[in-house]
Amino acid sequence: MPELPDVETYKRYFDRTALHKTVAGVRVGDERILRGISAQSIRRKLKGRRLDSTRRHGKHLLVGLDENGWLTFHFGMTGRFRYFKDADQDPKYDRLRLDFDNGHHLAFECKRMLGRVGMADDADGFIKQRRLGPDALQLDQERFRELMSGRRGSIKAALMDQTLIAGIGNIYSDEMLFLAKINPKLSVNALGDRRLSSLYRAMRKVLQTAIKEGAGSEEFSERLPRSYLLHSRKEGATCPRCGGRIRSTKAAGRTAYYCPDCQGDDRAG
Numbered sequence: 001m002p003e004l005p006d007v008e009t010y011k012r013y014f015d016r017t018a019l020h021k022t023v024a025g026v027r028v029g030d031e032r033i034l035r036g037i038s039a040q041s042i043r044r045k046l047k048g049r050r051l052d053s054t055r056r057h058g059k060h061l062l063v064g065l066d067e068n069g070w071l072t073f074h075f076g077m078t079g080r081f082r083y084f085k086d087a088d089q090d091p092k093y094d095r096l097r098l099d100f101d102n103g104h105h106l107a108f109e110c111k112r113m114l115g116r117v118g119m120a121d122d123a124d125g126f127i128k129q130r131r132l133g134p135d136a137l138q139l140d141q142e143r144f145r146e147l148m149s150g151r152r153g154s155i156k157a158a159l160m161d162q163t164l165i166a167g168i169g170n171i172y173s174d175e176m177l178f179l180a181k182i183n184p185k186l187s188v189n190a191l192g193d194r195r196l197s198s199l200y201r202a203m204r205k206v207l208q209t210a211i212k213e214g215a216g217s218e219e220f221s222e223r224l225p226r227s228y229l230l231h232s233r234k235e236g237a238t239c240p241r242c243g244g245r246i247r248s249t250k251a252a253g254r255t256a257y258y259c260p261d262c263q264g265d266d267r268a269g
Ligand SMILES: [Zn+2]
Pocket: 239, 240, 241, 242, 243, 244, 259, 260, 261, 262, 263
């Protein structure tokens, strides 16, 4: 499921291909991908518009138009873009296609239909309306500590709560907890200042490394350092740090992977 680093990769792809182009036509492949807008309205609002800017907030991508506000994308499980020239390259699960005046096309592909596309008058208003917390990479350490203080529940749940911090999901929350050597089930209020600081640094490091190595691209898993847990997300796999056994547990309603030898049990300490 695309998280902040993957969406950043998609943003960069969009910037390289579609940004500054003018929309000559719109084809809605499946209206169920749209949220809060009909196929007819989105076609009307996009046609003739120039795609002027992009902005990522958490797992959302917002595209600023020269008029009519913003086009918004959430990638769900399987959302991604494909830019192509010839109609026969149109991907099978193309749900929304923008046709540009240079004859090229951008498809929003989404096999499992859990992504969504919409329109918003204003980017800040959209973020507020979705009650999204600050973007994980825009957050300074002081604010991170403030957000965590007084929280109940597990640290994994807090990291994944989009209203608290936007952008982190199941995979990257495990990865940053692994790097910071913190058990995913540990209660937030059991973490002292020292461990919160180390988690903050791990959060930035993991997100920046994943972006740098092209999260969401096909070469990503070869490029990501071998020390990352991502290569060993399997019960009984070998811990890339200590050689111990990776275990799974339920945390925040999801399956979390962790190394009991590196990350300890879920008690404070
Ligand atoms: Zn280990």
